Amino acid sequence: MSPVSRGFHGRRREPADRQRVPPGQYVTADFPVLSAGPTPHTSLDKWTFSIRQAGETSKSWTWPEIQGLPAEDITSDIHCVTRWSKLDTRWRGVSVDTLLAETGQEGARFVLAFSDGGYTTNLPIADVTGGRAWLAYGYDGQPLPAEHGGPARLLVPHLYFWKSAKWVRGLELLAADEAGFWETYGYHMYGDPWREQRYAGD
Amino acid sequence: MAGTALRGRLTWQVAKVESVTDETSTVRTIGLGLPDWPGHRAGQHLDVRLTAEDGYAAERSYSIASAPGEAVAITVERLADGEVSPYLTQELRPGDEFEIRGPIGGYFVWDAADAPTPLLLLAGGSGIVPLRSILRHRDQTGNGVPVSLLYSARSLPDVIYRAEIDRYAANADVEVTYTLTRQSPPGWTGHTGRVDRQLLTELAWPASAGPLAFVCGPTAFVETVAELLVNLGYPAQRVKTERFGGMGEA
Amino acid sequence: MGELPAPLDGNAIGGLLRDVFGAEMTAAVGTCAVCGAAGPLAECLVYLQAPGTVLRCRVCRSVLMVVVTRGDRNCVDLQGMESLQM
Numbered sequence: 001m002s003p004v005s006r007g008f009h010g011r012r013r014e015p016a017d018r019q020r021v022p023p024g025q026y027v028t029a030d031f032p033v034l035s036a037g038p039t040p041h042t043s044l045d046k047w048t049f050s051i052r053q054a055g056e057t058s059k060s061w062t063w064p065e066i067q068g069l070p071a072e073d074i075t076s077d078i079h080c081v082t083r084w085s086k087l088d089t090r091w092r093g094v095s096v097d098t099l100l101a102e103t104g105q106e107g108a109r110f111v112l113a114f115s116d117g118g119y120t121t122n123l124p125i126a127d128v129t130g131g132r133a134w135l136a137y138g139y140d141g142q143p144l145p146a147e148h149g150g151p152a153r154l155l156v157p158h159l160y161f162w163k164s165a166k167w168v169r170g171l172e173l174l175a176a177d178e179a180g181f182w183e184t185y186g187y188h189m190y191g192d193p194w195r196e197q198r199y200a201g202d
Numbered sequence: 203m204a205g206t207a208l209r210g211r212l213t214w215q216v217a218k219v220e221s222v223t224d225e226t227s228t229v230r231t232i233g234l235g236l237p238d239w240p241g242h243r244a245g246q247h248l249d250v251r252l253t254a255e256d257g258y259a260a261e262r263s264y265s266i267a268s269a270p271g272e273a274v275a276i277t278v279e280r281l282a283d284g285e286v287s288p289y290l291t292q293e294l295r296p297g298d299e300f301e302i303r304g305p306i307g308g309y310f311v312w313d314a315a316d317a318p319t320p321l322l323l324l325a326g327g328s329g330i331v332p333l334r335s336i337l338r339h340r341d342q343t344g345n346g347v348p349v350s351l352l353y354s355a356r357s358l359p360d361v362i363y364r365a366e367i368d369r370y371a372a373n374a375d376v377e378v379t380y381t382l383t384r385q386s387p388p389g390w391t392g393h394t395g396r397v398d399r400q401l402l403t404e405l406a407w408p409a410s411a412g413p414l415a416f417v418c419g420p421t422a423f424v425e426t427v428a429e430l431l432v433n434l435g436y437p438a439q440r441v442k443t444e445r446f447g448g449m450g451e452a
Numbered sequence: 453m454g455e456l457p458a459p460l461d462g463n464a465i466g467g468l469l470r471d472v473f474g475a476e477m478t479a480a481v482g483t484c485a486v487c488g489a490a491g492p493l494a495e496c497l498v499y500l501q502a503p504g505t506v507l508r509c510r511v512c513r514s515v516l517m518v519v520v521t522r523g524d525r526n527c528v529d530l531q532g533m534e535s536l537q538m
């Protein structure tokens with residue numbers, strides 16, 4: 001048992017409403033920046049978002065084309081596997097349903113999101129459709145900053161936030177689940193915060 | 203080296219605060235009582251773990267400020283939005299306890315028994331802490347290896363251990379240069395501005411003397427200075443670097 | 453908040469490396485499996501604030517090592533390193 005350090009409280013933790021906050025999480029008003037590598041910087045005139053399947057790009061959008069798609073404002077709680085939850089975060093982006101509607105998805109049951117810098121993360125296709133996921137390019141009324149994944153990131157708030165890939169550049173459609181970056185190193189393939197699925201085997 | 207086991211797991215042990223000394227308005231040295239301390243080398247650090255009443259824990263690393271053979275002391279700079287440093291530099295008092303793990307480090311270390319090549323010490327802000335351990339160790343062992351310290355700080359009141367460093371500078375074989383990057387006192391005839399090629403060319407030992415350089419401070423400082431030294435002909439393996447988190451400039 | 457945390461170096465994970473390997477490792481020399489650059493772990497780029505600790509090659513930025521701490525167990529992946537010499 002570690003001794004308690006008198007008077008140490010740590011970063012301010014808001015009281016957590018357990019109906020709203022998953023088990024094992026602390027609520028923060030901050031937005032911690034977590035990164036596994038250097039921040040990529042892709043200029044918007046070179047940026048594209050693609051849907052790929054069987055080694056081919058089935059559909060690709062440039063930045064202006066993404067901006068031209070119908071967008072939504074999303075308010076959601078987010079939960080990081082490092083135990084921080086942030087409530088009522090506000091985003092703006094395009095529903096992944098809108099993006100996938102323009103592509104065929106024969107046999108695809110999973111996606112692997114891929115990002116600048118080599119990061120990947122895997123999700124069932126059911127978890128990025130049905131209004132549960134977005135390509136988000138706005139945060140808190142402003143363009144999404146680079147340190148939080150800008151120009152655009154995946155937003156899948158019902159799963160641990162490592163699934164909301166920063167600097168996302170596309171989705172690879174797959175027939176079988178394939179471990180992404182953190183999943184390869186022992187994190188859970190699915191990542192449901194309500195079942196505390198942090199690590200493989202949880 | 204006696205008392206500095208390199209093998210085996212390091213376990214967390216409880217440290218009791220023996221003393222707190224404010225070095226500057228934002229920097230404090232904390233003297234620790236550690237019954238099972240195996241001894242340390244100049245340049246090493248330790249990990250600190252604080253646990254709150256609800257079990258929430260935070261860990262940070264701090265360089266050891268004291269010399270080998272002395273009681274363990276760490277020097278902590280308060281970071282504006284820090285989680286641990288405001289507690290250590292303002293709330294903590296003698297008698298309090300926290301956990302530490304150490305000593306840690308086998309790369310950014312200097313022993314008085316090392317080959318007597320000239321030392322070049324380059325500190326950005328709180329990067330002075332492990333270098334002060336080296337200077338203290340050198341002084342306490344009567345080691346006469348020539349040393350040049352270049353210390354970049356925001357202003358004169360931000361210089362940590364100033365009286366002690368100026369005492370070392372009174373020796374012929376110790377060269378100390380301060381450069382103040384944000385503010386200098388009236389009548390200041392010393393250097394101002396960030397460390398650049400010109401300042402290093404003036405103060406660094408020539409590469410031909412086979413010097414050993416220790417560069418410590420914020421990442422941006424370390425990268426700038428290390429690159430300048432390599433451009434001055436220092437072999438990469440003679441430039442030891444330790445990057446701290448915190449401010450991007452000294 | 454929201455500043456980019458500047459990457460630290462291998463010194464910052466000296467304690468973790470000691471825990472994982474059972475020995476002092478900051479001076480150990482790692483060789484990158486992608487670009488072949490070799491150097492002490494102390495000089496590698498370290499990203500601490502993540503679901504795990506990532507050590508990257510200073511030259512080509514490839515991942516050299518990942519440590520995921522689960523409870524009191526450390527899982528370490530060294531596939532990015534061609535060799536690691538004490």
